[in-house]
Amino acid sequence: MKNAIQQLCRTVAGCTLCHGEDGIRVPKLAVPGKDQRVRLLLLGEQPDREATLGQKPIGLAHDNSLQQLRKYVEHAGLSPDEVLYATAVFCVPRDESRRVGRPSTEEARNCARHVRRLLEAVQPQLVVTLGHTALLALQHSHREWTDLRQFILNYDVGAVLEGHDFAIYPLYFPSESTLRARGERRQLLDWKRIPSILEAAERRAAAS
Numbered sequence: 001m002k003n004a005i006q007q008l009c010r011t012v013a014g015c016t017l018c019h020g021e022d023g024i025r026v027p028k029l030a031v032p033g034k035d036q037r038v039r040l041l042l043l044g045e046q047p048d049r050e051a052t053l054g055q056k057p058i059g060l061a062h063d064n065s066l067q068q069l070r071k072y073v074e075h076a077g078l079s080p081d082e083v084l085y086a087t088a089v090f091c092v093p094r095d096e097s098r099r100v101g102r103p104s105t106e107e108a109r110n111c112a113r114h115v116r117r118l119l120e121a122v123q124p125q126l127v128v129t130l131g132h133t134a135l136l137a138l139q140h141s142h143r144e145w146t147d148l149r150q151f152i153l154n155y156d157v158g159a160v161l162e163g164h165d166f167a168i169y170p171l172y173f174p175s176e177s178t179l180r181a182r183g184e185r186r187q188l189l190d191w192k193r194i195p196s197i198l199e200a201a202e203r204r205a206a207a208s
Helices: 004-013 051-053 064-075 105-122 132-141 178-181 184-192 194-207
Strands: 041-046 081-089 126-129
Touching: 004 105, 041 064, 041 105, 041 132, 064 184, 105 132, 126 132, 132 178, 178 184, 184 194
Parallel strands: 041 081, 041 126
Antiparallel strands: none
């Protein structure tokens, strides 16, 4: 798994679909140890620029939002060693003016093939999408999954979608704006459900 993910990152680093020859930065994924199985994939939006500029592994504590995410992971009782955090869009452009906000729909669509390769390498039983971009990228990466194409984050946040090799649980990425839309108490309850959702997904996989 580790070699496959490293190769994927090298492939992404050579991608010119969105930003041409202006160049991109692709941080390394903080992959668990050789014998450590990834049970849960957290799929965020895009790498934070500070981590990317330093070419540091993507962890769960680079900026304020990711620190909040780490708090939620711990609140859910999840072991960080069994969780892989990745982003739906793998890169940031070297020219900061080319992306001043969230990634575009085109960027999410272009990166969907990389998302699919990541899922094939990691083979998690549960994918928690964090925000609209992550859900959109997954919809593009698995176009054959009809029910997934019908998911809309604002309406389906906190719903569990089954019927594939893995289950999907769409949540908001923790931030001030999402806390206004879905309060922290409610979001903490969302995260508390993850262990039971994950165990149910693993039972289904073992029985199939």
